[in-house]
Amino acid sequence: MRKLQWKIIMLFFLSGALTLAILFITQQLMRLIGKEMWRESWVQSLFYVNRSLQNFFGFPVVATVIGILLFIGIVMLLSQGTIRQINQLMLGTKRLARGELDEEIVVSSSDELGQMAVQINQMAAQLKLSLAEERTAVQSKNELISNVSHDLRTPLTSIIGYLRLVNEDQYKDEVELRYYTDIAYDKSLRLGRLVNDLFEYTRMGYSPINRADINLVELLGQLAVDFSLPGQTDQVKVVFTPSTEKIMISSDGDKLMRTFENLLANAVRHGKDAGRVDLNVARDSVHAIVQVINYGSPIPQHAIPHLFERFYRVDESRTTQTGGSGLGLAIVKAIIDAHHGTIHVTSNTEMTTFEVRLPLQTVQ
Structure with missing residues (x-):
């Protein structure tokens, strides 16, 4: 040369x-x-x-x-x-x-x-891309701080307000006192869930994937049993339907468990009126395919592209009442991306389906 x-x-x-x-x-x-x-x-x-x-x-x-x-x-x-x-x-x-x-x-x-x-x-193209990614990261960080500040301030303001009433003895009787403390307690639980979800989401940025050989059928079967225990899901039955007894993948079991816990909890929360959630697992030549199906109200089509964004809520009032932080699906997407998988959502008047595809092991 x-x-x-x-x-x-x-x-x-x-x-x-x-x-x-x-x-x-x-x-x-x-x-x-x-x-x-x-x-x-x-x-x-x-x-x-x-x-x-x-x-x-x-x-x-x-x-x-x-x-x-x-x-x-x-x-x-x-x-x-x-x-x-x-x-x-x-x-x-x-x-x-x-x-x-x-x-x-x-x-x-x-x-x-x-x-x-x-x-x-x-080099110029790479530098331009790096600068664009840096600007996006800064903007994303600012948006995250803004959203976190808003979501933390709302329950915290309520907690401080009701505890101030209790501290200043501004209640008529013990019933009203109990009412104030119950509200403060519920708000503190919501605040705790939000902090935990936020920690989990931010940890995904630097937490390594500890891969191990996992039988996905066994993992999902255990989850289905846990969600079907009395008192766990408001009488919602999780029906687990595997296509085979063994589907091996290389993944982080703890993170994958968190993923399907979030999806099942979301399905149960928004489909509890039907009394049933379907959990299916199958495989094709290269992927393990998991479907979480609920039969509740459909997700508006305009909302589907935004479901995995941080703090996005389809129904703000309903999500607040059910205790959602707006980070659950963002955590799901981050974990699936880290496993080089994909997630796809379809929703109509009959059912809402979250379909996850994860790479199979090269050798079964």
Whole structure:
């Protein structure tokens, strides 16, 4: 990979050959048309000076100087393309240093200069992408802080307000006192759930995935049993339907358990009127497929693309009443993405389905 080096060598070789050719042609022309010019006095004077210099230095000085100047001129002429490419590289690096990342360096050659231009363009594109990601991260952080502040302040304000009434003895009797403390207690539980969900969500950004071989059928079966225990799900029955007894995946069991706990809790919470939630698991050639289906009210179509955004709630009042933090589905999406899986939601008047696809083990 020394194309530029060979280009320089060929440039000097070609310039030397052209210089010799021009000098030879000029000499022959002078011999043909210069007989009359030798009679001129100024030509004879130049010829005398040239011979004197040649006798003094021992070589044809005038011819040598002319040859050198001619060689330099030819080199400069033939190297214009390479010089132009170097100038473009210099301008490109100056633009890059100033933060101007939109304009690419155009160098059409395939030598080292062309490769350098390609690398600088790639570096500029990567830097532009990094800056965009940094701006997005800063904006996301600011939005997270704003949303967290709002969601923490709302229950905290209620807790402080009711406890202030209790502290100042502003209640009629013990029944009203109990009413105030019950509200404060419920708000504190909601505040605790929000803090726990927020911690879990932020931890997903740096918590590693500790993979192990897991039988997904057993994991989901245990979850279905837990959710079907009396008093756990307001008499909602979780019906588990596996297509096979064994579907092996490589995943973090604790995080995956949290994922399907969130999905089942969400399905039970919003589909409890039907009294049933279906949990299905199957596989195709490359994926384990898990479906969590509830038969409650449908999710509006305009809301489906936003379900996995932080603090997004389809029904603010209903979510507040049921204690949702708005982070559960965001946690689900983060965990599934970390496992290189996908999640898809469909909803109509009959059912709402959350479908998760996770990569199977290479060898079963």
